[in-house]
Amino acid sequence: MSQRIADCFELAKKAGRKVLIPFITAGDPDPGWTVAVMHALAGAGADLIELGVPFSDPMADGPVIQLASERAIEKHVTLGTVLEMVKLFRQTDTDTPVVLMGYMNPVERYGNKRFPDHATIAGVDGLLLVDCPPQERDDLGVAMNDVGLDGICLVTPTTTRERVKDIAGVANGFIYYVSLKGITGAGQLDSSELREPIQQIREFSQLPVAVGFGIKNAEMAVNVAAHSDAVVMGSALVEALSVAKNSEEACSVATAFVAPVRESLDNMG
Amino acid sequence: MTENQPGLPDKRGHFGEFGGQFVSETLMHALDELQQAYGHWRKDEEFVQRMDEDLANYVGRPSPIYYAQRYSEAAAGAKIYLKREDLNHTGAHKINNTMGQGLLARYMGKKRVIAETGAGQHGVATATVAARLNQSCRVYMGDVDIQRQAINVFRMRLLGAEVTGVSAGSATLKDALNEAMRDWVGNVDDTFYIIGTVAGPHPYPEMVRDFNAVVGREARRQMLKLCDSLPDALVACVGGGSNAMGLFHPFLEDKNVKMFGVEAAGHGLESGQHAASLCAGRPGVLHGCRTYLLDDDAGQIRHTHSISAGLDYPGVGPEHAWLKETGRADYVAVTDEEALRAFHQLTRLEGIMPALESSHALAYGFKLAAGMRPDQRVLINLSGRGDKDVQTVAEIEGLSL
Numbered sequence: 330m331s332q333r334i335a336d337c338f339e340l341a342k343k344a345g346r347k348v349l350i351p352f353i354t355a356g357d358p359d360p361g362w363t364v365a366v367m368h369a370l371a372g373a374g375a376d377l378i379e380l381g382v383p384f385s386d387p388m389a390d391g392p393v394i395q396l397a398s399e400r401a402i403e404k405h406v407t408l409g410t411v412l413e414m415v416k417l418f419r420q421t422d423t424d425t426p427v428v429l430m431g432y433m434n435p436v437e438r439y440g441n442k443r444f445p446d447h448a449t450i451a452g453v454d455g456l457l458l459v460d461c462p463p464q465e466r467d468d469l470g471v472a473m474n475d476v477g478l479d480g481i482c483l484v485t486p487t488t489t490r491e492r493v494k495d496i497a498g499v500a501n502g503f504i505y506y507v508s509l510k511g512i513t514g515a516g517q518l519d520s521s522e523l524r525e526p527i528q529q530i531r532e533f534s535q536l537p538v539a540v541g542f543g544i545k546n547a548e549m550a551v552n553v554a555a556h557s558d559a560v561v562m563g564s565a566l567v568e569a570l571s572v573a574k575n576s577e578e579a580c581s582v583a584t585a586f587v588a589p590v591r592e593s594l595d596n597m598g
Numbered sequence: 599m600t601e602n603q604p605g606l607p608d609k610r611g612h613f614g615e616f617g618g619q620f621v622s623e624t625l626m627h628a629l630d631e632l633q634q635a636y637g638h639w640r641k642d643e644e645f646v647q648r649m650d651e652d653l654a655n656y657v658g659r660p661s662p663i664y665y666a667q668r669y670s671e672a673a674a675g676a677k678i679y680l681k682r683e684d685l686n687h688t689g690a691h692k693i694n695n696t697m698g699q700g701l702l703a704r705y706m707g708k709k710r711v712i713a714e715t716g717a718g719q720h721g722v723a724t725a726t727v728a729a730r731l732n733q734s735c736r737v738y739m740g741d742v743d744i745q746r747q748a749i750n751v752f753r754m755r756l757l758g759a760e761v762t763g764v765s766a767g768s769a770t771l772k773d774a775l776n777e778a779m780r781d782w783v784g785n786v787d788d789t790f791y792i793i794g795t796v797a798g799p800h801p802y803p804e805m806v807r808d809f810n811a812v813v814g815r816e817a818r819r820q821m822l823k824l825c826d827s828l829p830d831a832l833v834a835c836v837g838g839g840s841n842a843m844g845l846f847h848p849f850l851e852d853k854n855v856k857m858f859g860v861e862a863a864g865h866g867l868e869s870g871q872h873a874a875s876l877c878a879g880r881p882g883v884l885h886g887c888r889t890y891l892l893d894d895d896a897g898q899i900r901h902t903h904s905i906s907a908g909l910d911y912p913g914v915g916p917e918h919a920w921l922k923e924t925g926r927a928d929y930v931a932v933t934d935e936e937a938l939r940a941f942h943q944l945t946r947l948e949g950i951m952p953a954l955e956s957s958h959a960l961a962y963g964f965k966l967a968a969g970m971r972p973d974q975r976v977l978i979n980l981s982g983r984g985d986k987d988v989q990t991v992a993e994i995e996g997l998s999l
Binding site: 390 | 610619622623624625627628630766767773776779780784785786787882883884885886891893897899
C-alpha cells in the first residue's frame with residue numbers, strides 16, 4: 330500500500346478538502362517540460378498527479394489523449410523515460426502522489442516483475458492499467474503487492490453490483506469511478522447520476538472514490554465533487570497544454586487550468 | 599452449426615498463457631452478457647436450425663473441395679486440393695462468422711452492429727448480413743486500406759453501411775479495431791461488435807473459431823469421401839487467423855494431419871517490413887488478449903506491411919499462439935513477391951483468381967507439395983476470391999485500369 334496516497338486522502342479529509350487530480354500525458358507537448366508542469370500543477374493546488382504513459386493503441390482514449398500519446402511517442406517517450414521524469418520530480422516534491430495511467434503492453438515489455446520495483450524506487454505510488462482488469466493481473470499484481478505499488482481499479486456505470494464487490498476486495502489507493510460510458514474526453518456528464526453508483530462502491534469499500542472522464546471545467550468539477558472524494562481532469566487540460574510553445578508557457582497554462590478549479594472546490598461549502 | 603467443443607479455452611478465456619479479457623472495465627459486463635448469450639443460443643435448436651439454413655441457402659454451403667490438377671502437376675509432388683471458400687456469398691470465408699454473429703445480435707435484441715475491416719471482406723460480409731437482418735451498420739476502416747480497397751468500400755456503402763475512415767496510427771486494420779472498440783465502449787447498450795477474426799477479448803476467439811469451424815468440418819468429411827483418407831497437411835493464411843482456425847480446429851485431434859499457418863513476410867522478415875507476428879514477434883497484450891504481436895522495445899505496437907490488407911495486422915488470434923507454443927501447428931511466412939507469383943500462377947493454371955491473402959497459403963502450399971510424395975495430399979484453404987485485388991495487382995504492374 331502506498332503511504333503517500335493514503336496520507337494525501339487522509340489529510341484532505343481532515344481539512345474538509347476535495348482531492349484534485351489532474352491528468353497529463355507524460356512527454357507531451359515536450360518531454361523536457363513534463364517535470365516542470367508537474368510542479369506547476371502541484372503548486373496550483375493539485376493533490377495527486379496522474380501521469381499518462383503513452384501507448385500506440387490507446388483503445389479507451391478519445392482523440393485528445395490519442396494525439397498526445399502519438400506526439401510523445403514521436404519524441405521517444407517510453408515507460409523508462411516516464412520513470413526518469415518521476416524520479417526527477419521526487420527530488421523536490423516528496424509529498425504529491427503520482428499515479429501512472431496506461432496500457433498493459435508497455436508494462437509487460439518492461440517486465441511484470443521488474444516494473445513495480447523500478448516504479449516504486451522512482452517514486453511512483455500507483456498504477457492504473459486501463460486494459461488490465463484485476464482478474465488478469467496475475468504475476469504483475471503479485472509484484473505490485475510485494476513493493477506496495479497501489480493497483481488503482483476502475484468501476485464504471487456498466488459494472489455490476491457483484492463485480493463492484495469483487496473489485497473492492499482487491500483495490501487499493503482509491504477507486505476510480507468512470508463517470509460515463511465512453512472514452513476519455515467524451516460526452517456529457519450528468520452528475521446527478523453519480524449518487525447511486527458511488528453509494529454502491531462505498532457499501533463495499535472504505536477507499537476514497539475519485540470520479541473522472543468528461544469533467545471539463547470548474548463547475549462540472551464542483552458538481553461531481555459533491556458526490557466523491559476526488560475529481561480527475563484529463564482531456565481538457567491535455568488539450569490546453571498542447572498549444573504551449575515552451576516550458577514556461579506550459580507551466581502557466583497548467584497553473585491557469587488548476588487554480589480556478591482548486592478555488593471552486595475549496596469554496597463548495 | 600457449432601458443436602459443443604471440448605477443451606480450450608478455459609472459463610476465463612485462456613489458451614494456456616494466451617487469450618483472456620484485457621479490456622477496459624466498461625466492456626466487462628458486455629463481454630459477460632455476450633458470453634452468456636452465446637453459450638445459450640449456440641445450443642438452442644431454433645437458432646442452430648436458422649444458422650444451418652442460412653449457411654446452406656444464403657451463403658451457399660457446403661463449399662466444394664477442388665482437386666487442382668494442373669497446379670499439382672506444376673508442383674510435381676503431392677496432390678493439391680483447394681477448399682473453395684472463395685465461392686461463398688460475398689467471396690470469402692468471412693460470411694460464416696458474420697452470419698453467426700449477426701444472428702446472435704438479433705437474438706440478443708441489439709439493433710446496431712459495428713465492425714472493423716482490413717481488406718474490406720469482413721466489412722462487406724458484415725454489411726451484407728446487416729442489410730438482410732435490418733440492422734444499422736457502421737464499419738471502421740483505416741484510411742490506407744480505404745485507398746487500396748476502394749471497390750469493397752463502395753460495396754459496403756451500396757449495402758447501406760456507413761464506412762468511417764480511421765486516420766490514427768498506421769491507418770490500417772489495428773487502428774480500425776481501436777476505433778470500433780471505442781465506439782462499442784460508448785454505445786455498449788444497443789450495439790453488437792462483430793469482430794472479424796479469432797482475436798480480441800474472450801469470448802470472441804472461441805466464438806469466431808466456432809462459426810468458422812464449419813470450413814474444417816466440411817473439409818474433413820469431404821476429403822474422407824473423396825479420397826478415403828484425411829489430407830497429410832493443411833495450409834491456410836494467417837492474419838488474425840480466422841480462416842486458418844476454422845480449417846484447423848476440427849482436425850486438431852487428427853495427429854497425422856500437419857498444419858501450416860502462413861503469415862505475411864511482406865518485403866522479407868529481415869527487412870522488418872512484414873506482418874508475421876508468430877514467426878517474428880513475441881507474447882504481449884493487444885486488442886483484448888495476450889498473444890504474439892509485433893512491438894518495439896518500449897512495447898509500442900509496430901506498423902506492419904503486407905501486400906494484402908487482410909493480413910496487415912500486428913497481432914494474431916491467441917489460439918494460434920497456443921498452437922505454436924504446443925507445436926501442434928507450424929507457422930511460416932511468405933513474401934509479397936511469392937504471394938503475387940502464386941496469385942498469377944493459380945489464375946493461369948486453374949482459372950481461379952485467389953485473394954492476395956489466400957495467395958500466401960497457395961505459395962507455401964505449392965512449395966510444401968513440391969517436397970512431398972505423389973501419394974500424399976495437401977489441402978489449401980482458398981479463403982477468398984481475388985476480384986477485390988485486381989486494382990492492387992494492376993498498380994504493382996504499372997497499369998491503370
